[in-house]
Amino acid sequence: MHITSPGHGAFAAAMIGLGILGLVYGDFALVWQPVPKGLPLREAAAYACAVLMLAGGVGLLWTRTAALASRVLLAYLLLWLILLRLPRLVMAPLVEVRWLGCGETAVMVAGGWALFACFADQWDRSKLKFATGDVGVRLARFVFGLAIIPCGLSHLVYTPETAELVPAWLPWHPGWAYLTGVAYIAAGIAVLFGVYARLAAMLTACMMTVFTLLIWMPGVVAAPRDRFQWTALLISSALAAGACAVADSYRGTSWRGFSRSGRSESLA
Secondary structure, eight states, rough: OOOOOOHHHHHHHHHHHHHHHHHHTTTTTTTTTTTTTTTTTHHHHHHHHHHHHHHHHHHHHHHTTTTHHHHHHHHHHHHHHIIIHHHHHHHHHHHHHHHHHHHHHHHHHHHHHHHHHHHHHHHHHHHHGSHHHHHHHHHHHHHHHHHHHHHHHHHHHHHHHHHHHHHHTTSSHHHHHHHHHHHHHHHHHHHHHSSSHHHHHHHHHHHHHHHHIIIIIHHHHHHTTTTHHHHHHHHHHHHHHHHHHHHTTTTTTTTTSSSSTTTOOOOO
């Protein structure tokens, strides 16, 4: 077993958790990306997806299989985004929750892409040159920057709903909704323009991790048999892991932006 960074380990754990959840319930673990009920062989497809995430997460933890696992998981997450998220957005482009759905899935895509870009083997670097190495890392960061902006907008558009999720012991619930929404948007802009991008990515990963621990973890503790609570916890964990994987890709670069050479450091 070889874990190269916190993001690497967290992303693998999140995929394993989602895979186990899918196997336990015999349904798609990523319920925030609903699959049509009338899909032929829907249950079989759900189990296949669960096995893929479980195997992919485990594969990420081993040096010999990390390249293959990251390639498969990236393709899988891209399919979720392209086949299920984007069509719903096109059908209702003025509904912010559709943008939020795309943003959340794109965060996972960005994390998977950051890992794939760094774990890619010789075949990947030859056949998929545009998606590997420094170019792949930059594209992953770009996707991440775009993805977290709609996440922030959702906090501003759905302030009452976001405020309800704030732990009861914290004061000024609407204020936290506004603050975190603006923070997401500012971080997305920073990543896109390369201004304090490393700091923005790291703070975003920390914020998502805090959300997971303060909002969704207590729900599982209070209702350990509730499928929704487990799904919410694992989805939030996957988002935090994706953000962490992108943040890890900035190691060795300036906190103000990119390194002087213009090249990014690998995770390995």
